[in-house]
Amino acid sequence: MGMKAIAVMPAMNEAGRIGPAITGAFKHVQNVIVVDDGSKDVTVEEAKKAGAIVLRHSLNRGQGAALKTGTQAALMLGADVIVHIDADGQHDPDMIPHMLAPITEGKSDVVFGSRFLGVSSEGMPFARRLLLGAAMVFNRLILGISKHITDPQSGLRAMTADAARKIDFKQDRMAHCSEILRLVSRSDLRWMEVPVRIRYTADTLAKGQKPADAFKILWQLLLGSFQ
Amino acid sequence: MLMQLLLSALFLASLWLVWRRRNQNAVGTPVALLWTLGVAGGLVVTWYPDTASFFADLVGVGRGADLVVYLAVVLLFVLVFQLHVSHVRMERELTKLVREEALKDLE
Numbered sequence: 001m002g003m004k005a006i007a008v009m010p011a012m013n014e015a016g017r018i019g020p021a022i023t024g025a026f027k028h029v030q031n032v033i034v035v036d037d038g039s040k041d042v043t044v045e046e047a048k049k050a051g052a053i054v055l056r057h058s059l060n061r062g063q064g065a066a067l068k069t070g071t072q073a074a075l076m077l078g079a080d081v082i083v084h085i086d087a088d089g090q091h092d093p094d095m096i097p098h099m100l101a102p103i104t105e106g107k108s109d110v111v112f113g114s115r116f117l118g119v120s121s122e123g124m125p126f127a128r129r130l131l132l133g134a135a136m137v138f139n140r141l142i143l144g145i146s147k148h149i150t151d152p153q154s155g156l157r158a159m160t161a162d163a164a165r166k167i168d169f170k171q172d173r174m175a176h177c178s179e180i181l182r183l184v185s186r187s188d189l190r191w192m193e194v195p196v197r198i199r200y201t202a203d204t205l206a207k208g209q210k211p212a213d214a215f216k217i218l219w220q221l222l223l224g225s226f227q
Numbered sequence: 228m229l230m231q232l233l234l235s236a237l238f239l240a241s242l243w244l245v246w247r248r249r250n251q252n253a254v255g256t257p258v259a260l261l262w263t264l265g266v267a268g269g270l271v272v273t274w275y276p277d278t279a280s281f282f283a284d285l286v287g288v289g290r291g292a293d294l295v296v297y298l299a300v301v302l303l304f305v306l307v308f309q310l311h312v313s314h315v316r317m318e319r320e321l322t323k324l325v326r327e328e329a330l331k332d333l334e
Binding site for chain 2: 035053054055056057058059061062065068069072073076077170172220223
């Protein structure tokens with residue numbers, strides 16, 4: 001295809017999960033950048049063993065901050081397309097070609113993976129589904145994010161290098177998802193959603209976001225708007 | 228009487244502190260003047276509580292003491308919020324620093 005695609009994986013304490021995630025991603029991209037966000041386990045060693053370029057945050061700065069570090073690194077390495085993907089294996093790496101296709105075909109600048117476009121996610125708890133619905137209403141009414149976006153907290157996304165330079169997100173922690181959606185849907189970038197499959201397991205759910213985190217995200221977005 | 232003396236001492240101490248900070252260039256003149264105005268208001272209300280009642284009447288709050296409490300709550304809210312915002316700003320500076328350090332590994 002001729003385009004250089006680089007995957008960016010923010011990671012914190014993902015030992016045991018990150019290895020397969022990197023190997024899976026390597027089937028579809030030329031390089032994988034792991035940004036270790038202050039792990040206390042052997043995440044870094046596993047990531048290096050799997051062949052990824054590993055950058056380290058000396059202090060935990062949050063998923064959004066790690067994503068931005070990784071994105072900047074990918075741009076420095078001359079990526080044409082950058083894929084944001086989780087390190088815990090929730091995102092099926094085989095979804096990457098579906099994310100890249102609209103970009104390589106020149107149809108889109110940014111592609112979001114959506115859990116609500118027909119492909120059913122494995123093991124998504126009802127509470128999570130309910131919360132995402134509420135987040136979507138908040139995004140539409142308060143943040144003014146396009147109502148055509150079906151997944152308000154999708155972490156799987158792909159973008160061209162130009163788009164990555166334009167999307168100057170500043171939220172260090174979990175609120176970056178909403179911030180990126182807001183920036184993209186208000187820019188002149190062409191964007192679309194493609195259906196993706198997410199695999200929830202007891203392991204990843206225990207480590208992932210809690211319902212109470214929704215309030216943290218609201219608070220961060222509110223404070224962020226005063227910067 | 229004791230309460231009034233205590234409050235007055237606190238007000239005057241805060242006034243002294245504000246102008247000291249002003250001389251150290253830690254706060255600007257407008258902020259210092261605003262604080263002075265606030266402290267002056269506090270002193271007036273401390274020694275002539277009826278003035279608070281006058282203003283309370285003016286804005287339709289029952290008692291002068293209530294008005295003082297309401298204003299204090301609003302002021303505290305603003306101060307706490309400012310503190311939060313400056314905290315977020317500092318966090319972002321920290322992130323920038325950590326990011327620069329991490330990206331050095333790439334070079």
